Amino acid sequence: MKKPVIEFQNYHFKYDSQKQPTLKNINLTIYEGEKVLIVGPSGSGKSTIGHCINGLIPFSYKGEIQGSLKIMGKEASDLDIFSISKMVGTVLQDPDGQFIGLSVGEDIAFALENDCTPQPEMVKAVKEVAAMVDMGAFLDASVHHLSGGQKQRVSLAGVMVDNVNILLFDEPLANLDPATGKHAIHLIDQIQKETNTTVVIIEHRLEDVLYRHVDRIIVVDDGEILADQNPNELFSTDILEKVKIREPLYLKAIKYAGGAITKDLEPADFSRFRAETFREQLRKWYEEVTLNEEPPEAEPILELNRVSFGYTPKKETVHDVSFTINKGEMVSIVGKNGAGKSTISKLICGFETPNAGKIIFSGQDITNESITERSLKIGMVLQNPNHMISKHMIFDEVALGLVARGVPEAEIRERVEETLKICGLYPFRNWPISALSFGQKKRVTIASILVLQPELIILDEPTAGQDFRHYTDIMEFLMELNRNGLTILLITHDMHLMLEYTDRAIVLCDGRKIADDQSVRILSDPQLIEQANLKETSLFELATKTGFTDPIKFVERFIAYDREGRNHGK
Known part of the structure; x- marks a missing residue:
């Protein structure tokens, strides 16, 4: 019989700043060596459960507790x-907020230094845990020069070195490119199996x-x-x-085709x-779905012509990049962490000036x-409102930019109120921003x-950290703006x-453009996926597994059908 390591019994919690309890009658037992995923919409209480487990409640977030919570x-x-920190190690969504040391080795060693661990023992432990997370070659590197995935591995090592019983991950995939996210999930799995540590993951990206x-x-x-079940x-x-x-x-594709999912089909493991x-x-479903082939608008609005740029004279970040965005398009810019996506946006907006090449607008x-x-x-x-x-x-x-431009007061009021209506914010026009959710701040x-x-308009990670409902709200809002003629670039x-x-x-x-194509074709090209740290879509794999001779066409039809359903509120 496995022993329980986390036990909530009739547990309630209400933040001091709120009238209603955030957690109500939580009964949950997590056992030694288990890997458990906690999901739920924004504001559902899943992060609050995490805060209870790692001690941030009640020590950082004050409130009223009823019931029992046992750790170990x-x-x-x-x-x-x-x-509690000696039993529960937390890896945050943003690793930068967790770093203490200047180098990788120093940061991993922090907990051991606090325990006055003898240096020979400390060095040995740091090397062992760094090797486990594939960071053994980076012990002398600055934590601030690492990629997003590397930073997360250092954060993981920093809590593992303390031999904690429970590892808690708060949205570990939020800031990672797809392939790095995939590696992070593999690494968490590997460590859990090797050490028999109990793992709790709070995450929106269920399929990943x-x-x-x-x-x-x-x-x-x-x-x-609402549910506590095997996947x-x-x-x-x-x-x-x-x-x-x-x-x-x-x-989702199988449900669209009228298929009934049962547990004996093992749907959780593709x-x-x-x-x-x-x-x-x-x-049958594929043959019934029709594609609307609309010719795209071909009038260019933005052109990058052989643009190159480096933050330092000896190192180029962007190499000879050319592309054209047409008026009324909505286009994604994708690639691994550090590929040059944000630098390209800075060049387009004028925050940086190219070393070579031209930027043409209209x-x-x-x-x-x-x-x-x-x-x-x-x-x-920006990504963070x-x-x-x-x-x-x-x-x-919302009025700030117009005030800075010296627009007359009457025109400011008219334009701000009209924009707030478009953005679904008009009822809140006299509210303080502090009263808004993250998604509402994004709209502001x-x-x-x-x-x-x-x-x-360029948006950097418009849906990062959003649950599916808020993600859909934001993207449908952007689609409506796009349908009304606004050209949109999404990083x-x-x-x-x-x-x-x-x-x-x-x-x-690595600062170069390696593809410019239909999204569905890009995610169907294994070589491109590997080179750019992207991730194949399970739709393509489903089409291949069920014998479709043209999986790309299958994915295209799913996307068309899904969009049509969203547009008609299906």
Whole structure:
């Protein structure tokens, strides 16, 4: 009999700052050596459960607790946060917020130094754990010069070195490119198997986590546990659909074709899933779906002509990049961490000036135009809305750019109110920004750019950290803007977003453009996927597994059908 390591019994929690409890009657037991995934919509309470497990509640987030929580058999209320940290190691969504040391070795050693571990013992332990996370060759490297995936591995090593019993991962995939995310899930799985550590993962990207086996999925909604089942059982219910959590795309395709998912088909593990059961249903559905072939608008709005750039004279970040964006297009820019995606956006907006090449906008050379001049035509929305917001009130934030341009007050009011209506924020126009959710703040930052009436808008990771409902809300909102003529460039790691919302994608790798093609074709090219750290779509694999001679056409039809369904509220 496995021993319980986390036990919630009739557990309730209410933050001091809120009227209603965030967690209600939580009864949950997690056993030694288990790997458990916690999912739920934004605001459901899943992160709060994580905070209870690692001691941030009640030590950092104050509130009222009822019921019992035991960690390793000890009542959590009797423990201090230091004692809990020796049992539970947390790897945060943003590793930068977790670093203490300047080098990789120093950062991993931090917990051992606190314990006054003798140096020979410390060096040995650091080397061993660094090797486990494939960072043995980087012990002297600065943590700030690492890629996103490397930073996460260092964070993982920093908590593992303390021999914790439980590893808690809070959205480990949020800032990682697809292939690095896949490697992270593999690494977590490998460590869990080798050390028998209990692993708890909180994550929105369900299909990506299931790249490796999980024992149970806990579904949380409105502060309560809605389901606690093994993945195969869960996928044979409609619970995920009800709480607006994205199901794996291959299961969605089968449901569109009228297939019924049962647990004996092993739907949670694609490699074992008996997809061939649905061959005839998929073929019939495929033949009934029609594609609307609309000729794309071909008038260029933005052209990069052999653009090169380096932050230092001896090292180029962007090499000889050329591409054209047509008026009214919505295009993804994808590639691995450090590929040059954000640098390209800075060059387009004028935050940096190319060392060579030209940038053309609506037929005019803007290479040497100032940021101010370009901002009249091009808008940029950062990944984190908190990095853009500078006012307390929503109306004032959206009006800020117009005020700076000296627009008359009456016109400011008219334009701001119109933009707030477009963005679904008009009812909140007199609210403080602090009262908004992350997704609503994102809309405020989009509104603050839209009000300036740019012809092209660039969004960096528009859906990062969003649950499926908020993700869909934001993307449908952007689609509506695009249908009304706004040209949109999306910088993203999200292959679902690229596939479902943008017909075309530009792929960067090591500062070079290596592809510019239909999204579906890019995600069907194994060589390109490997080179750019992308990830094959399970739709393509489903089509191959069920005998379609042209898997690309199958994926195209799924995307067309899915879009049509969203447009008609299916």
